[in-house]
Amino acid sequence: MWDDTELIIEPGRVDRDYWRELWRYRELFQVLAWRDVSVRYKQTVIGVLWALIRPFLTMVVFTVIFGKIARLPSEGGAPYALLVFTGMLPWTFFSSALTEAAGSIVSNATLIGKVYFPRLIVPAATVVVAFLDFIISFAILVAMMIWYRFVPSWQILLLPAVIIIAVAASLGPGLWITTLNVRYRDFRYVIPFIVQLGLYVSPVGFSSSVVPDQWRLLYSLNPLVGVIDGFRWCILGGQSQIYLPGFTLSISVVTLLLWIGVRQFRRMEKTFADLI
C-alpha cells in the first residue's frame, strides 16, 4: 500500500533511474505530442495540406534549378525530381524537428516552472509533430513513384533504420541548442541560420556523388549527408551508390552530437526552472 521507496532530493544528485523514470512518464510524452499535433492543425484553413504544399513546391523549384538549369547528374537512371524529393523529405523532417525541439523548453516555460517531469519529454514530443508531417509528405513520394513507374527494391525495408538516424540527427543538436537557449536567448537566432545554410550544404537539391572524391569524406562530416544518402539508397535502390566510409563518418557524427546533446541536457535540466 505505502510506497516504501524513498526519494532523495539533494544538489547534484545523479539519477540512477533516469531512463526508467523517462519510461514511466511515457503517457505524458504521448499526451504532449498529441497536444502539439492537435494545436498545430486547429485554426488552419487547409491544415494537412501545408505539409504537402511546402515540400512539393520546393522540390519543383530545385528540380528546375539543379536538374534543368545547372544540369547536375541524377543517381543512376532515377528521374531528377525523385532525387530531389528523396533529399527534401529527410531534410524537411530534420529542419522542422530541430527548430521545434530547440525552442521547446522556452516555449513550455510555464509547464517547466510549475510541474516536475523528466524534461527530456518536451523536446522529444515536438519531434513527433515533425514526424507526422514527414508521414504526410511521404504520400507525395509514393504518388511520384507511381507517376514515374519507379519500383523500389529490397533496400526500402531498411527505411525505418534511416528514419531513426534522422530522428537522432535532429534530436542531438536540438537538445543542445534548447539547453543553451534557456540560458542564453541568443541561441534562438542560430536555428534559422543553421536551417538556411544547411539546405545548401546538404545534398538536398543534388546528389552527393557530384562532390569530388577527395572532398567526399570531409563533406560527410555533415551528419545530414549520411541521413540523405541513406534515405536515397533505401528509396532509389540500385540506382544509388552508397559511399560507405562517408556514411559511417556521418553516423558517427550523429551519434556524437546526440551524446553531447543528451549529456548537456541532463546536466542542465535541473536548473531550467530557475533560469526560465
Next chain:
Amino acid sequence: MSGASTSQLIMLSNDYAIRVENLSKRYLVGHESDKGARYHSMRDTLVRKTITFARNIRDMAGGRHIVQGDEIEEFWALKDISFDVRRGDVLGIIGRNGAGKSTLLKILSRITEPTEGRVRVRGRVASLLEVGTGFHPELTGRENIRLNGAILGMTRSEIRTKFDEIVEFAEVEKFLDTPVKRYSSGMYVRLAFAVAAHLDPEILVVDEVLAVGDAEFQKKCLGRMGDVARDGRTVLFVSHNMHAVERLCRRVLHLERGRAMRMHENVREGILSYLHSDDDGRPPHVWINPGKECENDFFLPQRLAVASTAPDVDPEHPFPAGPPILVTISGLIKRADPTLNIGLALFTEDGELLFWSFTSDAPEANWPNMAVGNISLETIIPGHLLNEGNYHIELISDLRNRHWLIEPGTVAYVNFSIRGGTRWSATWNRSRPGILAPVLIWNSKPICTGASLGRISS
C-alpha cells in the same frame, strides 16, 4: 520498512513522509553598479561593454550563469531549514511573501534543485502550484482534462475513471467540446481545479490555489481539500488565508525570510506568531515601498497609509471608533487594463478576514480612473463599524477573475487599533463582544393591529 530488529522508538521517529535536512537554496541576482553612470564618453562605454562581454564569454565557456549587471549578489531564498512531516500530517506553511514558501514547495516537488541539504520523500507526490498548468486555450474542455491530468501525473485509466466526476465537479457539462479560450474565467478556474482535485497521491503539495474563483467555489475546493486530508494522506498546504489554514491544518510551519522558522503543534499559536511577527521597526500605520516590492506588469504600489479622520489623532496611537477611517493607496499604473483591481483586505489581529474591498465593487460609473501614470486612491471605512481591537490592512490587487497581482499576505500592509468610544451614548463604556460593533439606529414602530395578526395566524 527496515524490519523487526528496529526498536519501537526509532520506528516512531522514522515514521515520516517528508524529512527536510538543512535545506538551502541560493539565487544569484545582478545589479548595475553606479560606477558606470558617471562615465558617458564613447570610449568608456566601449571599454565597459568589452569587459562585460569578455566576462560573459568566460562564464559561458566555464558553464557558469551569466548574470546581468556588474555586481553579483547572492540571495538565499532558504537557509538551513530542517523539519519532518509525518505520514497523514496536514501541515500548513505560512509566512510573508518572500519568506521562501514557494521555493520550498518547488524543491519538494522536484521542480528546482536545492543548493545545499537534502530532502527524503516517501510516497508518490502530486504538487499543485497553480491551477490549470498546461491548459491550452485552443483545446476543448474535454481535451484539456486529458492534458492537464497527464501533466499532474494521472494515468490515462485514472483520468478515464474520474472523467465524469471531474466534469460534474466543474459544472461545465455543456461546454465540454468548446475550446477553453471561450470559457468565462470562472468556468476556466472551475475546470482547472476540478482536475487537480481528483488527484490521488500519497503526498499532496498545494500552493495558494484556493484564492481563485468565487466564494461558493472556494468553499467547495476547501471542502474537497478537507476530504483529502481526512483520507489520511499527507498534505502540505501553503496559504495566506488563515481561516483555511486553521480549518484544514493540524500543524503549522512558520517561515521568515527563508531562515527563522518555527514548527507549531498548535495551529492557532502558529497563526498568531505569524501575524505578530512583523515588527520590523517601521511605523505601523504607513507602508512605503522601499523599491520594487510587489512589482508586477500592471501596478507598482508606492505607499499605503491608514489614518483616523478625527482631528488631532496621532496615527501612531489608537483611533477612536466613531470617526471614519481613511485608507490611502498611491502608486504607479504601468499598464492599464479594464480588469485591473486595486483594493484592501481587512483582517482582525487573529487573522480573520473581515472583508476585501476593490476599486470595481461599486457601479462602473463610480470606479476611480486607473489610467497609466501615478495614481492616488482613497477610501473610507465607515465609523462605528469596527469594535475595539487591533486590525491589519493589506494592499491587494488583481486582474478581475484572472489572477493576483498582489496577493493577500503581502509585505504591503499597515496596522491600526481602535480603543474606546464604540458607542455614541454615555450609557455604554465597555467594549462589546464580537468583531464588529456597529451602531444601529432603533426606531419604535406602531403596534400591529388585530387584523394583520389574524391574517398571519390563519
